[in-house]
Amino acid sequence: MLAGSPGKLIESELIQNLNPPCAIKDASWIKPGMSAWDNWWSGDVKMDMPTIKKYIDLASAQHWPYMLIDWQWYGAFNKPEADITKPAPQLNMAEILAYAKAKKVKCWLWLYSSDVNRNDNFEKAFPIYQQWGIAGVKIDFMDRDDQQMVNWYRRIIETAAKYHLMVDFHGAFKPDGIIRTYPNMITREGVLGEEYSKFSTRITAGHNTTLPFTRMLAGQMDYTPGGFLNVKKGEFKEGSPTQVMNSRCAELAKFVIYESPFMVYCDAPEHILGKPGADFLNDMPTVWDDTRVLGGYPGEYIIIAKRSGKDWYVGAMTNDAERTLQLKLDFLSPGKYTLSSWADVLSSPQSLTRSKTAVSASSAINIHLDTSGGWVAKITVNE
Incomplete structure (x- = not known):
């Protein structure tokens, strides 16, 4: 990939376009969207009915379409006796799905890769998930990118498409643009x-x-943004509940800047x-529908504008340096x-100010960003 500026590389769709066209005749069932998630926020998983309902x-x-039920929903995992077709004894899957449906939410299910692969368990599990009304599966802990594993990914994606299931690969190698051919492979980690x-100071x-x-x-990268316990870098402590060393606005900006059609919000409802x-x-x-990188350099800062229908969203993040950026709105019609x-x-990372102003393309x-800070905006047409 070649470009005159780093931002032009982000705007490029070259990787996807090197792949064959969509192989799914009717892809209308593939619905991108935001998701709640029941795992990240606590020191240990709480796999029970009240917790799942809380995240629904x-x-x-x-107004997010999904909730991701993470590990231990089928009890023991990565073991010969693991059964990915039956919920753990403390869970009533029919009740969960009925509750979600009443709330206009669909559920995703986490799976350990060895449990999926053992005796081709996915061949019998995926049609059951379709019957339940599951929207997709998050498959975890592959941790390889050899030829056998690459071929296995394709088998999973093709079989999931047959049963109208979207796929999120965790513990995964980076994407290669296959989402153009199989758009149900909606996101993956590899980040x-x-x-x-x-458990780290690397973020x-x-x-x-x-x-x-x-x-x-x-x-696409399943980064799982949304940490709302924002602290300054010098105050950060590893542990639970989990903190993040940036400002609240920097965290919000990730939802604009980072690319993931299945965007999983990580933190707790409270x-x-x-x-x-x-x-x-x-x-x-x-x-x-459109992406414009308005400025940035690796490791320093980034500002991006993205359009959805008539609305534009803008997200900006900076590194450890406080920064002022000029935002020109000449991308507007x-x-x-x-x-x-x-x-x-x-110096108050969990605080923010809100404002509204009339603007035009001229x-x-x-905009001023705090250290490890950010800024976001939504631009709407005055009808």
Whole structure:
């Protein structure tokens, strides 16, 4: 890939376009969207009915279409006796799915790769999931990219498509553009993502502002953003509940900047509902009609504008340096717009300020980012 600036590499769709066209005759059942997730927020998994329902409620409250039920939903995993067709004794899957349906939410299921692969268990499990009304599967711990594993990915994707299941590969190698051929392969990990904040100091602002120019060039990445326990770098402590060393606005910006049609929000309901910034993530799009990289350099900062229908979203993040950026709105079509913005409060990483202003394509505004900070905006047409 060649470009005159780093941002042009992000805008490129070369990797996907090197793949064959869509092989799924009717792909209308593939629905991108945001998801709640029941695992990241606590020191240990809580696999019980009240917890699952709490996260379904979160998805419903935020107008997200999905909730991801993570590991241990079928009890023992990565063992010969593991059965990916039966929920653990403490769970009533029919009740869970009926509750989710009443809330207009669909569920995803986590699977350990060895349990999927053993005796081709997925061949009998996937039609059962379709019968249950499961939207997709998150398959974890492959941790290889040899030819046998690459071929196995394709088998999984093709079989999942047959039963109208989307796929999220975790513990995965980086994508290769196969989403063009099989769009049900909607995202994958293959990235040093947010969950490492549990047990590492590696998820820095410098790391986060490098990813769009490196790993994201290969395609979708299931980074699982959304940590709302934001702290300054010097105050960060590994553990539970999990903190993140950036500002609230930097965390919000990841939902615009990072690419993942199945975007999994990581934190607990009590950390987002009614908190500053939750409104920005309400009914948040995860696929885009246009992308404009407005500036940036690996490890320093990035600012991106993305369009969904008539609305534009803008996200900016900086490294450990405080920074002021000028945002020119010349990517807008002629007309009058309202820009709603969420901005950092300096030295108060969980706080933000909200404002609205009238703008047009000729407007230019200065935005100020705190250290490890960010800025987001939604631009809507004045009808």
